[in-house]
Amino acid sequence: MHCVQSFFSAVFGQRLKEMVSLNYLKHVFDLPLPFFYTRKIGEITSRFADANNIIEALANTIITIFLNIWIALLVGLFLFLQNAALFIISLTIIPIYALIVIGMKDLFVVINQEVMESDAVLGSTIIESLSGIETIKSLRSEERLYEKAKKEFHSFLLKKINYDKLDYIQQSLKAVVKQVLNLIVLSVGAFLVINKSMTVGELFTFTMLLTYFMGPLESIVSLQPKLQQAKVANNRLDEVNTIQSEFAKSRRVKKTDRLDGDIVVNNLNFNYGYGARTLKNVNFRIDKGSKVAIIGMSGSGKTTLAKLLVGFLESDDKDSILINGYDINSIERNALRHHICYVSQDDFVLSETICENLVLGSGKEITLKELRSACKIADLDSYIMTLPMQYDTLLSENGGLLSGGQRQRLAIARAILSPAKVLVFDESTSNLDVLTEQKVLDRLLKLETKTIIFIAHRLNITKKMDRVIALEHGSVAEDGSPSELLAHKGLYSSFLGI
Incomplete structure (x- = not known):
């Protein structure tokens, strides 16, 4: 028994x-x-x-x-x-x-x-x-x-x-x-x-x-x-x-093709819990296909703003972020992240092959030609081709085979391979040397079909951008082209030491 x-x-x-x-x-x-x-x-x-x-x-x-x-x-x-x-x-x-x-x-x-x-x-x-x-x-x-x-x-x-x-x-x-x-x-x-x-x-x-x-x-x-x-x-x-899933809330916009347009931020405010406001009355517009840099001192709200754009954080203010005219809170979260890809400074690498890491989130069959093309933009292809198994090389936990800069370039290539029309790079080139960073940046700026947003500390990144948005204490201090802001002799110029 x-x-x-x-x-x-x-x-x-x-x-x-x-x-x-x-x-x-x-x-x-x-x-x-x-x-x-x-x-x-x-x-x-x-x-x-x-x-x-x-x-x-x-x-x-x-x-x-x-x-x-x-x-x-x-x-x-x-x-x-x-x-x-x-x-x-x-x-x-x-x-x-x-x-x-x-x-x-x-x-x-x-x-x-x-x-x-x-x-x-x-x-x-x-x-x-x-x-x-x-x-x-x-x-x-x-x-x-x-x-x-x-x-x-x-x-x-x-x-x-x-x-x-x-x-x-x-x-x-x-x-x-x-x-x-x-x-x-x-x-x-x-x-x-x-x-x-x-x-x-x-x-x-x-x-x-x-x-x-x-x-x-x-x-x-x-x-x-x-x-x-x-x-x-x-x-x-x-x-x-009992904590509600972020996908539990019913949101009316479920198709990604409805999001292909400009991003508008209107009087955006945000604070973590009961703390002081991290963002205060933030206003700006990012046109479809433009290349924009968001700069500011540490603690000015740059990363918070980036995470709000991709829906990791959520503001209670109605219509504070509009994507192609749709309130971001009305957009189904998978659709939003299909449209906007966020790449952090320390992006995650799985204990899988380089190929499997690259196609993570792509949502479709990726050819070797497409893999190599994305990795060439990220200046990683030449290194991968020197490995014995090349794109089938198995990475150890958190990409132990790769250096910090190579992990960042893998994350950049992965973002390029994603279906996202908007790429948000949050200090995603911080581990690259200046020359490699410049090469990668130049190639990214040639992606005409992508809207690219750089959250940057290195101000050399900003010089080739269409627009620069400078944050100070959670508010937009300056917004314009690099040449306009240099002529203004304000916060941007002081960051550059001019």
């Missing part, structure tokens, strides 16, 4: 794991970007362990209850028919078990919450430390980070031991109750044998069958700690699942 129960639990658990874990992962992928700004990666990934706790509890509960209730009912009926008095005495274990379970329920909730939160903190510290191992070694901070992880690991172990203690106390209490009940049953049974109300054989049979009656009951009661653990895990999953 135990083998059958274990088999069905494993099979049922696999089905549940696929459903719960994949649904959680899909929901996480669909969450808006601000969610990830306020959560550590370890806290998000720890929910997968929570999902496993839920699955294990559900699988065990359903199978255990389904099988054991029938066994308990059948054996119980036989025990009742054999000796009703002894059976009624045996049933007293049920309310006693229930009292033990109910009495310790809140304690299990608290300790489970502490264990899961401590595990999430520890996981976050380890992930962050390994992700930043180069910086840690550079600053000789290995010991400090180790001590931090050690402290959090000890905290996790202490909470886990507290949970094990509580579970052991509950199991011990149930064992004591069971032994006392067995003693009472044997004592009453011996009295009945002495009074010749039952034979020794009947008492022996009753006590043997009582084991088969108590076993299923114990299995059902033993589910309580796992159910409590699953309840806490479910609450932690709900903290993420």
Whole structure:
């Protein structure tokens, strides 16, 4: 019976794991970007362990209850028919078990919450430390980070031991109750044998069958700690699942071809949470096919503006950003990002081949000729062709085979291969030397069908642009062609040191 129960639990658990874990992962992928700004990666990934706790509890509960209730009912009926008095005495274990379970329920909730939160903190510290191992070694901070992880690991172990203690106390209490009940049953049974109300054989049979009656009951009661653990895990999953997907909101503009036009920003304001305003009454226009640079001091709102244009962040102001006349908040997010491609300073590289990385987000079959053409624009093709597997070369985690500049050029080539008509480069050439940057820039500016927006610190980039928008303290300080702004002798000129 135990083998059958274990088999069905494993099979049922696999089905549940696929459903719960994949649904959680899909929901996480669909969450808006601000969610990830306020959560550590370890806290998000720890929910997968929570999902496993839920699955294990559900699988065990359903199978255990389904099988054991029938066994308990059948054996119980036989025990009742054999000796009703002894059976009624045996049933007293049920309310006693229930009292033990109910009495310790809140304690299990608290300790489970502490264990899961401590595990999430520890996981976050380890992930962050390994992700930043180069910086840690550079600053000789290995010991400090180790001590931090050690402290959090000890905290996790202490909470886990507290949970094990509580579970052991509950199991011990149930064992004591069971032994006392067995003693009472044997004592009453011996009295009945002495009074010749039952034979020794009947008492022996009753006590043997009582084991088969108590076993299923114990299995059902033993589910309580796992159910409590699953309840806490479910609450932690709900903290993420109740956050609305960025694709849940109904938006009327769903076709990309309706977006091919100018970008207009009207009185745009934005602040993160309850903080001070990052952008204040921003106004400008970017014509279709134009090449524009957005410059400003650090903290002036350049990256925030870029992320608003691609829908990573969202302003509450109606019609504050219009794309071909459509309010950006009315545009379905996949359609918006099909039209506008955002390339960050540290763009992501998958542990896949160069080719697979390049076609990520292209949405169509890309020929080798198209791959090479895009990489020539990004000045990367000559390097790729020197590799043994060329475009089929497998990259390690986060593009370890490539230098910082080569990763940026791969991201630029990937953007060129995307179907986007608007390319937003946020410091995407910061790791390139001046000569390579100039070559890549000149080639990008020849893409007549693309609207290109550069978020730049290096002002040499701006000299060949159609327009320069200078931000200062979240507002547009200057807007015009490079020659106009130079003649104006304002902020742009001061940036250039003229």
